Amino acid sequence: MKIVVKLFASLSDLLPADSRANSMEVVVHDDATANQIIDLLQLPRKKVHLVLQNGLFVEPQDRDLPLIKEGDAIAFWPPIAGG
Amino acid sequence: MAWTQNVLRVNLSSGETAKEALNMTWADSYLGQRGLASKYLAEEIDPAVDALSPDNKLIMVTGPLTGTMASTGGRYSVVTKSPLTGAIACSNSGGFIGAEIKMAGWDMIIFEGRADTPVYLYLENEKAELLPADDLWGKSVWEADERLHQKHQDPLIRIACVGRAAEQGNLYAGIINDLHRAAGRSGVGTVMASKNLKALVCRGTRGVGNLKDPLRFLQAVEQGKRVLAENAVTGQGLPQYGTQVLMNVINEMGALPTRNMQEVQFEGTHNISGEAMHEPRSSDGQPNLTTNAACFGCTIACGRIATLDKGHFTVENKPGYWGASGGLEYEAAWALGSDTCIDDLDALTYANFLCNEDGFDPISFGSTLAAAMELYEMGVITEQDTDGIELKFGSAQALTRTAELTARGEGFGKVLGLGSKRLCEKYGHPELSMTVKAQEFPAYDPRGIQGMGLAYATSNRGACHLRGYTVASEVLGIPEKTDPLVSEGKAELVKAFQDATAAVDSSGLCVFTTFAWTLDDIAPQIDAACEGDWSTEKLLEVGERIWNLERDFNLKAGLTGKDDTLPKRLRKDAAKSGPAKGMVSELDKMLPRYYEIRGWTPQGELTAATRQRLGL
Numbered sequence: 081m082k083i084v085v086k087l088f089a090s091l092s093d094l095l096p097a098d099s100r101a102n103s104m105e106v107v108v109h110d111d112a113t114a115n116q117i118i119d120l121l122q123l124p125r126k127k128v129h130l131v132l133q134n135g136l137f138v139e140p141q142d143r144d145l146p147l148i149k150e151g152d153a154i155a156f157w158p159p160i161a162g163g
Numbered sequence: 164m165a166w167t168q169n170v171l172r173v174n175l176s177s178g179e180t181a182k183e184a185l186n187m188t189w190a191d192s193y194l195g196q197r198g199l200a201s202k203y204l205a206e207e208i209d210p211a212v213d214a215l216s217p218d219n220k221l222i223m224v225t226g227p228l229t230g231t232m233a234s235t236g237g238r239y240s241v242v243t244k245s246p247l248t249g250a251i252a253c254s255n256s257g258g259f260i261g262a263e264i265k266m267a268g269w270d271m272i273i274f275e276g277r278a279d280t281p282v283y284l285y286l287e288n289e290k291a292e293l294l295p296a297d298d299l300w301g302k303s304v305w306e307a308d309e310r311l312h313q314k315h316q317d318p319l320i321r322i323a324c325v326g327r328a329a330e331q332g333n334l335y336a337g338i339i340n341d342l343h344r345a346a347g348r349s350g351v352g353t354v355m356a357s358k359n360l361k362a363l364v365c366r367g368t369r370g371v372g373n374l375k376d377p378l379r380f381l382q383a384v385e386q387g388k389r390v391l392a393e394n395a396v397t398g399q400g401l402p403q404y405g406t407q408v409l410m411n412v413i414n415e416m417g418a419l420p421t422r423n424m425q426e427v428q429f430e431g432t433h434n435i436s437g438e439a440m441h442e443p444r445s446s447d448g449q450p451n452l453t454t455n456a457a458c459f460g461c462t463i464a465c466g467r468i469a470t471l472d473k474g475h476f477t478v479e480n481k482p483g484y485w486g487a488s489g490g491l492e493y494e495a496a497w498a499l500g501s502d503t504c505i506d507d508l509d510a511l512t513y514a515n516f517l518c519n520e521d522g523f524d525p526i527s528f529g530s531t532l533a534a535a536m537e538l539y540e541m542g543v544i545t546e547q548d549t550d551g552i553e554l555k556f557g558s559a560q561a562l563t564r565t566a567e568l569t570a571r572g573e574g575f576g577k578v579l580g581l582g583s584k585r586l587c588e589k590y591g592h593p594e595l596s597m598t599v600k601a602q603e604f605p606a607y608d609p610r611g612i613q614g615m616g617l618a619y620a621t622s623n624r625g626a627c628h629l630r631g632y633t634v635a636s637e638v639l640g641i642p643e644k645t646d647p648l649v650s651e652g653k654a655e656l657v658k659a660f661q662d663a664t665a666a667v668d669s670s671g672l673c674v675f676t677t678f679a680w681t682l683d684d685i686a687p688q689i690d691a692a693c694e695g696d697w698s699t700e701k702l703l704e705v706g707e708r709i710w711n712l713e714r715d716f717n718l719k720a721g722l723t724g725k726d727d728t729l730p731k732r733l734r735k736d737a738a739k740s741g742p743a744k745g746m747v748s749e750l751d752k753m754l755p756r757y758y759e760i761r762g763w764t765p766q767g768e769l770t771a772a773t774r775q776r777l778g779l
């Protein structure tokens with residue numbers, strides 16, 4: 081299935097040069113998990129702190145569950161904060 | 164014992180200055196900075212006083228750890244009654260002036276009365292002199308700063324100054340120190356200017372010592388710094404991307420206030436994000452971000468220093484703006500950007516420079532402009548009102564032109580300087596003002612982050628994110644994750660954040676440390692520095708006392724539980740997109756529980772038992 085992967089902050093270095101708005105389309109198998117996508121992108125898992133699926137928080141323990149659907153947007157951030 | 168125990172009282176009406184002993188009984192109950200100065204203010208003025216009359220007082224105050232070796236220990240606050248909200252105001256700033264005041268030997272400076280003609284305070288250790296500032300009046304902060312440096316011929320003086328916005332009565336004018344750090348919210352600069360006080364010029368050479376247990380203090384400080392360095396957020400995330408990295412997070416979550424809070428996601432987010440600040444511009448190949456920067460003693464260094472493209476339309480012929488200066492923080496970027504639908508990063512940065520140059524709050528300005536844009540698009544405001552400016556959402560020209568007018572308090576800039584509430588009332592549409600207690604919202608839509616709705620509604624200084632930053636929990640999972648779309652349990656969360664933050668704000672430390680530190684990391688540092696017994700439990704008790712003292716001040720000033728509310732738009736109009744689509748703020752479900760756990764009546768008043776428990 082096709083999904084949209086978004087990489088932000090220091091993770092955005094991994095995006096192809098022609099990507100727009102920090103996102104790219106990726107084809108994954110139908111029961112892909114967040115952690116499998118992280119591995120596919122060769123991101124060190126401990127560098128990925130925040131995962132949002134269609135804007136909703138993915139709990140660390142849910143990152144190995146096949147919760148992703150066709151067309152979903154999965155966004156990843158390293159450790160960040162703001163104010 | 165960390166406090167210098169010296170208070171400088173400056174009577175601007177008589178021109179006299181006097182040294183007093185700090186009230187140590189109050190210091191034991193209110194710690195310092197925000198808490199201690201709020202106690203002084205509550206004791207010394209009638210809360211019902213006109214904020215811009217000589218009877219109001221303005222207190223510049225440090226915390227016990229200000230000027231010490233503790234990481235981020237450079238903070239100071241300005242406490243007064245706000246002309247914007249009518250509530251108690253406390254604006255906190257970093258930079259270097261706080262540590263300088265402390266090193267000059269003072270915990271606190273209390274300004275009272277009003278000078279007949281413009282003056283500034285020159286403070287060099289014991290020496291405190293009021294000097295004429297006629298030649299500085301009408302000058303921007305940046306120009307006044309330069310003149311004062313030339314006059315005193317001392318590169319090490321530190322300056323806190325008001326700009327033309329404050330002089331012209333802008334109700335959200337701040338006090339700028341070190342050129343681009345700000346005690347920015349609630350109009351504390353407006354009060355300073357109303358006293359004919361242009362600046363504080365400070366030089367302190369005494370260092371800060373007098374610690375209760377110096378060796379234990381150094382050990383506690385070292386341990387604290389290690390925690391900050393090893394924590395991925397404070398050690399890497401904040402220094403590299405600053406607060407602006409939140410722009411994309413909050414947009415993805417559907418909580419980015421957009422188009423005067425009519426929408427919760429902005430299509431131009433990427434262009435104004437922390438990531439975009441790092442990218443080379445197509446025009447000159449340089450990034451907007453030049454470097455990060457640290458306040459006094461800070462080992463996090465989240466500050467942004469930015470440089471504009473010299474060819475950008477805003478500065479093409481203005482070399483004065485070509486140098487690196489204070490760049491966009493998330494709070495300025497959303498208000499100047501998504502709320503007005505403008506995605507021109509350099510235009511936002513230029514407007515932010517103007518906010519620093521003439522001392523006005525970019526959150527309140529951006530939000531007020533967004534309300535004016537909505538009124539313009541409705542046809543209520545026309546170009547006759549706006550000095551011919553086409554006030555359309557998305558217009559970078561409208562933003563930068565109105566910022567220039569607001570900086571100088573000219574034309575339509577004078578109207579924008581009233582703030583969103585008064586502007587919307589003036590044009591007959593009070594419902595379009597996105598404010599609580601007349602202060603404009605920060606960067607989180609409470610429909611998508613429910614706890615923030617309660618935090619805004621109950622904040623003692625009007626809508627504010629820094630009084631109870633539940634975003635840490637609801638978005639970032641610090642200290643633990645809660646669901647942003649759920650209102651249940653948020654009363655407890657908001658209260659816990661409010662009380663802990665009140666304690667941190669009273670210590671001299673920066674609240675950003677709490678992305679890594681809990682009060683368990685902070686208490687040992689305070690305890691080793693300060694006389695008395697400063698456990699985590701005591702800090703929480705002090706925080707709760709401060710919160711209730713501020714509330715009590717506001718009630719005496721005439722505010723009531725009815726002011727603990729949100730605009731109808733956020734309570735009745737559902738979010739249009741994102742995860743919170745279809746949701747409104749559930750404030751009405753959270754507020755009664757909040758009052759209950761605060762020990763307040765259903766009307767939001769302190770009960771006798773609460774007063775007694777907290778020693779109020």
Ligand code: SF4
Nearest residue numbers: 257458461463465673
């Ligand atoms: S964390 Fe940022 S705002 Fe806080 S003291 Fe450090 S540089 Fe200043």
